[in-house]
Amino acid sequence: MIVFDLQCEPLGHRFEGWFGSSADYEDQRARGLVTCPSCGAGQVIKAVMAPNVGRKGNQMPAPVPKPEAAPVAMANPPLPAEAVAMLKAVAAMQAEAIKSSTWVGKNFAEDARAMHYGEKDAAPIHGKATAQEARELLDEGVAVMPLLVPVVPPEEAN
Structure with a gap:
């Protein structure tokens, strides 16, 4: 499965579309099956999106250093x-x-x-x-x- 960020051209509504492949998207779009869920427009294009690139199975994220502890005030300090x-x-x-x-x-x-x-x-x-x-x-x-x-x-x- 592949996920595309899509956008209708008339009004600019953005939405996601899930397809078996890029070719499936092109085929469905050519047949008029891809429409905007907000307004029903058939003029839909792929929107600019950031791809999700996964890590290799043997790669671990770098440990994030813990910030130094901030000074803590007493919840109920004694009265003067x-x-x-x-x-x-x-x-x-x-x-x-x-x-x-x-x-x-x-x-x-x-x-x-x-x-x-x-x-x-x-x-x-x-x-x-x-x-x-x-x-x-x-x-x-x-x-x-x-x-x-x-x-x-x-x-x-x-």
């Missing part, structure tokens, strides 16, 4: 001491603020909305809400904010 100190300070401030707040768990969005609309007495609360619930609360004008440090629910605390 100043950042650790700031995070500890934020966690301590949040823990102090939560002491005067009530855990409402998954009822956070419902309770926050009820307080906003005056259906419940206003009080500081904290709990869980989905991102969608938080967006809806903000759209309604309910003042909410995420806690910066994760909080362990009271029922899960040791």
Whole structure:
């Protein structure tokens, strides 16, 4: 079998054709059997192509040298001491603020909305809400904010 890159002359569509030999291609073309699969044109010529010349069975490709290893950065480098100190300070401030707040768990969005609309007495609360619930609360004008440090629910605390 032989593969030719072919091209229709009217529009320049390129495609492959498989033939038993070069003579088979010429014979089929002369009889109008070779047509463009895109537009159906019968004016088909061989396109310029790079031949695939295989190696002899006893020839092995030359080994490709491996590039020198590039320097690798640590995926999770340790935080600088100043950042650790700031995070500890934020966690301590949040823990102090939560002491005067009530855990409402998954009822956070419902309770926050009820307080906003005056259906419940206003009080500081904290709990869980989905991102969608938080967006809806903000759209309604309910003042909410995420806690910066994760909080362990009271029922899960040791």
